[in-house]
Amino acid sequence: MTKHRFAFALLAAAALSLSLSAYAANVKTGTASTYSADVKAGRALAFNKKKGNCIACHVIKGAVMPGHVARPLVGIKKAFPNRSTLERILYDESLRDPMAPMPRLGKNHVLTHSEIEKIIDFLYTL
Amino acid sequence: MQMQNSTLMETSRRASARLLAVPGVRDPAGGPVVAAKAGRQHRVAMALGAVCLLLLATAPAKAAHTINPEADRKAFQAYFFAKFPKVAKSDYGNGPYAINAEMRAQWKQVMEFPPYVFALDDGKARWAKPFPDGKHYADCFENKGVGIRQTYPRFDVKTGKVVTLEDAINACRVEHGDKPLKLGGQKMASLTAVMAHSSRGKPFDIVIPNDPRALAAYEHGKEVFYSRKGQLGISCASCHVLAAGERLRGDYLAPALGILAAMPIYRAHWGNMGTITRRFTSCSKKTRAEPMKPDGAGYRDLDYFLSYMSNGIPITGPGARP
Known part of the structure; x- marks a missing residue:
């Protein structure tokens, strides 16, 4: 028994x-199709003024008149091989660097967790 | 170019970390490490304990730091002079045009027919028009209000409050039987444009008397300037100190030093004039923070702090910005 x-x-x-x-x-x-859909959605969120609005401060390929307050978003996978580092930066960068002018996107509910994940999917293609 | 910018950012960030360091705040990460070591050796623990006690004893004295506006001003200005070594001190009132060659070229074209002339003409007509009791604006100010803009905001010993230029204009209206104007409105902008215009070239000369209330107002303004707020969780200093001179989308961020010397401004983006109060309100909204009361102590004291930081920078207002 x-x-x-x-x-x-x-x-x-x-x-x-x-x-x-x-x-x-x-x-x-993910499956190939959902992954590419997430990248596409992530790109839209990164360019959306009311959402990520990354291009206000970062140069991203394909953005019209991007800002240059912070680093250009290129070579992201090489610079941040650990996905959780990017998650933390997008959630609240002031935890890493108290002086950073980066908005607290996750912490202050500008972006949801799943939106952050989609943006990271997109960033990893840069 | 990009590389240079990011290196510059890093350097300026470190410099500002020193500049903006809050006295009396210690790294909280020190605690557990200290405890672990203490567990190992009794003697070390005793020594560390003594050091901790000493630190604890000195902490309250550090927290109650003395308010020293003049030392703050020197550090504030030195930060910008180091960040933009090619920009002359007298040029800071020109904001982004002072720090970017491309912008300067555009500016020269704009200034061939400055867009604030209509406001200036409107202001001159308002300035000349008598109040219901027959008095004029000129009767409310020393030197008939000519060439005195650089001395505002002032601290009023009677009320214990800061009086901005906009407040002084409204006080004059009320005293002579007229209604106060909206602090962020076009009529107010026309009037401050007239006062700024007659004060062009005169360096900011703000006085903070040795009065605890004046010092408290200054300290409050400083707190408003450096506090992170709103949904984006950024402060005035995030953009206008740390990222000054960088491009935020299509706009160059003006350095905080001398930023009020150009007020009021015509903004192409607005399509009309903006007073200092309008500029503050608009900045609050952009960072998704609840705007403060236009006539409250928040913006008033912020004006006091920022103007004092710019002591020595000549007035350039009224200004034109993209």
Whole structure:
């Protein structure tokens, strides 16, 4: 009886971890079409004055009259290989650099978590 | 060019970190590290404990720092002089035009027929028109109001409050039986344009008397200037100190030093004139912060602080900006 229950638990755990890893893989890469849709949405959010408005201060390829208060957004994947660093910068850069003029986009609810993720998807293509 | 800019930003950020450092605030990360080490060696713990006690004992004295506007002004101006070594002190009243060659070329074209002339003409007519009791604006000011703009805002010893140029104009109207004007309105801009115009070239000469109320107003204005607020969570200093001279989308950010010397301004973006109060209100809105009351202590004291920081910078108003 105990043996049976143990085997069942093991099976359940294996199934759970399998499905979890499948979920994680899906979150990470997505299918090709949802990923490119996220990049497109991320670009729109980065250019939208009421949302990310990144181009107010950063040069991004394709932006008309971008600002140059802060670093140009190129080579992002190389500069920030760790996605969570970008997440933190977009959430509240003043945590890293108290003097930074970067708006507190996540903390002050300018952008939602999923919007930040989409913008990062886009930034990683730059 | 971009590289240079980012290096410049880094340098200026570090410089401002020193400039804007708040006395009495220590790195909170120091605490746990200290505790871990103390666990290891009793003697070290004792020594560290003593140091901590000493720090604690001196902290209150540091927190109650003395308000020293003159030292602040020197540091404030030195920051901009180091950031823009090629810009002459007398040129700061020209804002972004002083720091960018491309903008300066545009400005020369704009100034061939300055867009504020209509406001100036309107202001002159208003200035000459008598009040219901037959008195004029000229009767309210020394030297008939000519060449005195650089001395505003002033501290009023009777009320214990700061009086801006706009406040003084309204006080004059009320005293002679007229209604006060909107602080951010076109009529007010016309009148301050007249007073600024007759004061062109005269350096800002703001006085902060050794009165605790005046010092408190100055300190309050300073707090308003450096406090992060609004949904974007940025301060006046974020843009006009740290990012001064950089481009925010299509606009060059004016340095805070001398920014009020050009007021009131005609902004192409607005299509008409703006007073200091309008400029502050518009800045609050842009950073998605709740604008302060136009006639409240917030903007009044901010005007006092900023104008004092610009002591020595000549008046250039009325101005024209994109």
